[in-house]
Amino acid sequence: MGWTTDIAVVGGGAYGLSIAHALRQRRPDLFVTLLDLGDFASGETGRCGAGIRVQWGATGNILLSLRSLEIFERFAELYDYPDGIEFKQTGYVMLAYTESQLELFKTNLVIQARYGIFPDIITQQEVTRLAPSLNVAGVLGAVFFDRDASLSPFRVLDGYARAAKRLGADLRWGVEVLDLAREGDGFALATSAGSLAAGRVILANDTRIPQLLAPLALDLPVKPLPNQAFVTEPLAPLLDPCVMSFGHEMFVNQTVRGSFVVVCSDKGRSFGFDSKPRADLFPRSAERAISLVPALAGARFLRSWGGLYSVTPDMQPVLGATAVPGLFVALSSAKGFMTSPAAGRIIAELVDGLSPPDWVAALGPDRFDGRPLEKEPAVV
Ligand SMILES: Cc1cc2nc3c(=O)[nH]c(=O)nc-3n(C[C@H](O)[C@H](O)[C@H](O)COP(=O)(O)OP(=O)(O)OC[C@H]3O[C@@H](n4cnc5c(N)ncnc54)[C@H](O)[C@@H]3O)c2cc1C
Structure with missing residues (x-):
């Protein structure tokens, strides 16, 4: 044809x-x-992990995410999609465990301010107020932006x-x-x-x-980097914001349906197109997730899947x-x-x-x- x-x-x-x-x-x-x-x-x-954050440090990432967030906020109207996109706009909290991570956040705040984005820099106690289900041991500080969100891909x-x-x-x-x-x-x-x-x-x-x-x-x-995620059964509301832990190298998101989606970095993975989930990573990721959100210890994990990050220089x-x-x-x-x-x-x-x-x-x-x-x- x-x-x-x-x-x-x-x-x-x-x-x-x-x-x-x-x-x-x-x-x-x-x-x-x-x-x-x-x-x-x-x-x-x-x-994907279904998260959207404008808390980046490079101009293109910040502006692309910000312009996109403005569109996602009006998705039903702009795409004539009244069913909704399971938009949960309860912010992203990014946790720092070292002075250098905290410094990085502070540097990013200066860059983000140029584009009218003003996340808050918050203490360990404020993280607990925002997300009581988190184990904050070792958290030196965090940044939080209330317009960041999660939504259904x-x-x-x-x-x-x-x-x-x-x-x-x-x-x-x-x-x-x-x-x-x-x-x-x-x-x-x-x-x-x-x-x-x-x-x-x-x-x-x-x-x-x-x-x-x-x-x-x-x-x-561009190089393909295999990555892995898993999801729990739906749980009662436990966690409002999406959490990015630079200590656990992990992203955690409780979606509007109640399931936790967890994406863990695996420094042991090398570039390549084989994105099959690795059985050995799952227990290690689950352990890390439970150490950050202890209530997950009693949760059933439903499934795990692999995917590829497209890594540019x-x-x-x-x-x-x-x-x-x-x-x-x-x-x-x-x-x-x-x-x-x-x-x-x-x-x-x-x-x-x-x-x-x-x-x-x-x-x-x-x-x-x-x-x-x-x-x-x-x-x-
Ligand atoms: C575990 C994990 C978690 C992630 N979490 C997030 C997150 O929270 N937020 C976020 O923004 N991003 C996240 N990402 C990244 C995000 O998933 C990708 O950047 C994004 O989905 C890429 O979209 P895309 O349309 O470019 O690619 P895709 O969604 O992969 O679409 C590309 C399409 O091209 C098709 N295709 C390929 N080759 C051909 C061909 N030769 N002919 C025809 N079709 C072809 C494929 O079938 C595919 O459907 C995550 C990624 C992973 C792996």
Whole structure:
């Protein structure tokens, strides 16, 4: 089968779906075809910890998350999604256990203040007032921002997909893009469903983007880092804010449904595409989670899953045009759920020929040409 489209979007996760929607909204005259090799929500977005924080230390991360938060706060209205996205806006508390972690938070506060974000720096006692179920032993201090939130990735993906379809985007699941080549002024995509000719192409398939750039002699420095999460049975309300513990290298989020989602870093993992959960990590992660939230000791853990972080050299997303005219990349740098609404709009504006503001231009793929990078420090 051979078919044509104005714009092909590769990848139907949070980035791809948000982009498809934003493109149709901005340019209803252009036909948009989205292709995903898997089923709905089968990529990293369906495996994420469901958190959104603007408490970052690098400009792009802060502004992308802030713009996205403003959109998530009005999601029902903006995407005509009255079912709601299980938005729980009870803030993020970030715990420091060493002087250097506390110093990092203070440095980030100065940067965040430039963009009108003013988290509170709080004491161990104030952490207890905010989240009585936490074991705060060893906590030297923390930062808290009450607009940070948790929300359902599945609802958000559903909201994007329905809104994109309503605007006429063509969403195709189970179609893999196997190869990408230049054809005249546009592109030829070899797919598992036949060849597709597209005027422009947006690669939103996260860690797999380099595989489709390679045939065009382009590269992007992104590495896949396996990570692991687990979820408990629903419990009575125990924990209001999302918690990021720099001591436990862990993120804990009690969702509106009552389940705890726990994401643990595993310093022993090396880069690679094998994201199968490791049996040995689960008990260690559970132990760490229980030491932070002792009430979890009595909870049943339902399941554990693995996923891939897309690690860029500066841990900021990559959004912009490549050196090949008409070819764009949208890479999440492991924060693609929380930054997806803004990323979608930015890509739509770039495709439409708008000049990006400086902070967006700084996220382009050309930044990896040896110039100094603004590195994100607030990662566990
Ligand atoms: C354990 C874990 C916890 C996380 N927690 C958070 C969090 O709390 N908040 C947050 O913001 N982020 C979090 N992240 C990161 C976040 O999940 C990702 O950054 C985000 O989901 C990436 O979105 P995406 O749309 O770029 O990629 P995906 O959701 O992976 O979508 C890409 C799609 O591309 C498709 N694809 C790949 N190759 C091809 C091809 N050749 N042809 C067609 N389709 C293709 C895939 O099937 C996939 O569906 C977490 C990640 C992990 C692993």
